[in-house]
Amino acid sequence: MTINTDIKLGVTALSLYIIGGLGTFSGIAMTALWKNQNLWGWGSGHSLGMLFICVGVCLSILGVILMRVFRNRGLI
Numbered sequence: 669m670t671i672n673t674d675i676k677l678g679v680t681a682l683s684l685y686i687i688g689g690l691g692t693f694s695g696i697a698m699t700a701l702w703k704n705q706n707l708w709g710w711g712s713g714h715s716l717g718m719l720f721i722c723v724g725v726c727l728s729i730l731g732v733i734l735m736r737v738f739r740n741r742g743l744i
Contacts, residue, residue: 677738685731691724 695717702713710716 674738678735681731681734681738683731684727684734688724688727688729688731691720691727693724695720695722695724 697717698707698713698720699717702717705713707713707716
């Protein structure tokens, strides 16, 4: 693979990791602060917070796995 492609894959893995962390901590904040409030007609703060936590953790795990694969395969 070329260096340019390697850098793009690395940036993608790192951005998934960061977005997942932001999603996780924003879900914790929603669950703690807006527990019984309706948020923009999408649902209660507790249910949206739990959704953000689960999706954020999954994205963080995916980012870490991708970083490990790219590093071990010599792509980055």
